[in-house]
Amino acid sequence: MIDLNDETAPWTGLLAAATANAITDFEVEFCESLRQKLEKFGARAADRGPASQADLHRAGWRVLGARPMIDLNHGSGFNYGQAAPRPPIAAAVSSAIDTALVARNRSERPRTYVSSSGLGRDCLRQIQYDFGGLPRDEGQEFAPKTLRIFEAGHRTEDIVAGWFRIAGFDLRTERLDGRQFGFEAMAGRFKSHIDGCLVSGPVAMDYPVLWENKALGASSWKDVVKRGVSLARPVYAAQIALYQAYMDLPNPALFTALNRDTMELHSELVPFDARLAQEMSDRAVTVVQASEAGEWLPRAATEPTAMLCRGGMAAGKWHAPCPWASRCWEGRP
Numbered sequence: 001m002i003d004l005n006d007e008t009a010p011w012t013g014l015l016a017a018a019t020a021n022a023i024t025d026f027e028v029e030f031c032e033s034l035r036q037k038l039e040k041f042g043a044r045a046a047d048r049g050p051a052s053q054a055d056l057h058r059a060g061w062r063v064l065g066a067r068p069m070i071d072l073n074h075g076s077g078f079n080y081g082q083a084a085p086r087p088p089i090a091a092a093v094s095s096a097i098d099t100a101l102v103a104r105n106r107s108e109r110p111r112t113y114v115s116s117s118g119l120g121r122d123c124l125r126q127i128q129y130d131f132g133g134l135p136r137d138e139g140q141e142f143a144p145k146t147l148r149i150f151e152a153g154h155r156t157e158d159i160v161a162g163w164f165r166i167a168g169f170d171l172r173t174e175r176l177d178g179r180q181f182g183f184e185a186m187a188g189r190f191k192s193h194i195d196g197c198l199v200s201g202p203v204a205m206d207y208p209v210l211w212e213n214k215a216l217g218a219s220s221w222k223d224v225v226k227r228g229v230s231l232a233r234p235v236y237a238a239q240i241a242l243y244q245a246y247m248d249l250p251n252p253a254l255f256t257a258l259n260r261d262t263m264e265l266h267s268e269l270v271p272f273d274a275r276l277a278q279e280m281s282d283r284a285v286t287v288v289q290a291s292e293a294g295e296w297l298p299r300a301a302t303e304p305t306a307m308l309c310r311g312g313m314a315a316g317k318w319h320a321p322c323p324w325a326s327r328c329w330e331g332r333p
C-alpha cells in the first residue's frame with residue numbers, strides 16, 4: 001500500500017523488495033517487466049527534468065496498471081483503492097484446494113537423482129542441495145500458486161502434443177508400456193525424461209527430431225521469441241543438448257513455447273551443441289561424485305548479498321532467490 005505523502009518510500013525500493021521476494025515465473029516476469037517499464041519512464045522523465053517523489057509513485061502505479069492505494073489518514077488502516085474483499089466462497093474453495101496441493105507436495109518423496117532440467121543453473125552448490133533433497137529454507141517452499149502453475153505447465157505438453165498429432169505429425173511421447181522416453185546414467189543417479197520425439201510430419205525437418213516444450217508467461221515467451229531459447233533461457237538449452245546427446249538424437253531439436261496468457265505457439269530448431277552437452281554431463285558427474293564423497297561443491301557467489309543468492313537482475317540475467325540461501329551461508333564456509 002502506497003502512502004503518496006510518504007516521501008521515504010521510493011518506487012525503486014519497493015520494486016527491489018518485490019523482486020527479492022519473487023518466486024514464481026509469473027512474479028519474476030512481472031517484476032522484470034515493471035523494472036523495464038520504469039527504466040523507460042525514468043529516461044523520459046530525465047529528458048523533462050527532475051520529477052517529484054509523488055510523481056514517481058503515481059507513475060509507478062500507472063505502469064503497474066493499478067490505482068494507487070491511498071492511505072487517506074496515515075496509519076488508520078483505511079486505504080482507498082485497496083482490492084475488494086473476496087467473497088467467503090472464493091476464499092473457502094481456494095483454501096481447501098491450496099491445503100490439499102501443499103499436502104500432496106510435502107508427501108512426495110524428494111528426488112534422489114540429478115535431473116537435466118536444472119543442470120544449467122549457475123551454482124553447483126545449489127544443484128547439489130537440490131540433488132540431496134535438502135529442505136528449502138523456511139518460507140521458501142513452493143507456494144500453492146506456484147504448484148498450480150507447475151501442474152498447468154506439465155499438462156500443456158499433452159495439449160501441444162495433441163495439436164501436433166491432428167496436424168499429421170507422428171509424435172511419440174510414450175513407450176508401449178506407457179512410460180515416458182528417457183535416459184538413465186550413473187546407476188540411476190542421473191536421469192531425465194523427454195517430452196517426445198517427432199518421427200515424421202508435414203513440415204520438412206531432419207527426422208527423427210527431439211521435441212521439448214515449455215509453457216511460459218507472456219514476458220518470458222516474448223524474450224524467447226526475440227532472442228531464441230539458447231540466449232533467452234540457457235537452462236532449457238542445456239536440457240535440450242543433454243537429451244540430444246543421451247537419447248542419440250543429434251538432428252536439430254524442435255523447441256516449442258506456449259504463451260500461457262495468449263496461447264500463441266512459438267517453434268524453433270535448436271542445433272545440437274556437443275560442447276554444451278559434454279559440459280552439462282560433466283556437471284552431473286561432479287555433483288553426484290562430490291555428494292557421495294560428502295564434499296560440498298563451491299558456491300558460485302562470494303557473498304550472500306549476490307543477486308544469484310538473493311534474487312534479482314545481474315549482467316542482464318534474472319536470478320530467482322535461492323531457496324537454500326540461509327542453509328548455504330549460515331555458519332559458512
Ligand code: SF4
Pocket residue numbers: 123124125126299300301308309322323324325326328329
Ligand atoms: S545461496 Fe548462492 S552460493 Fe549458496 S547455493 Fe544458493 S546460489 Fe549458490
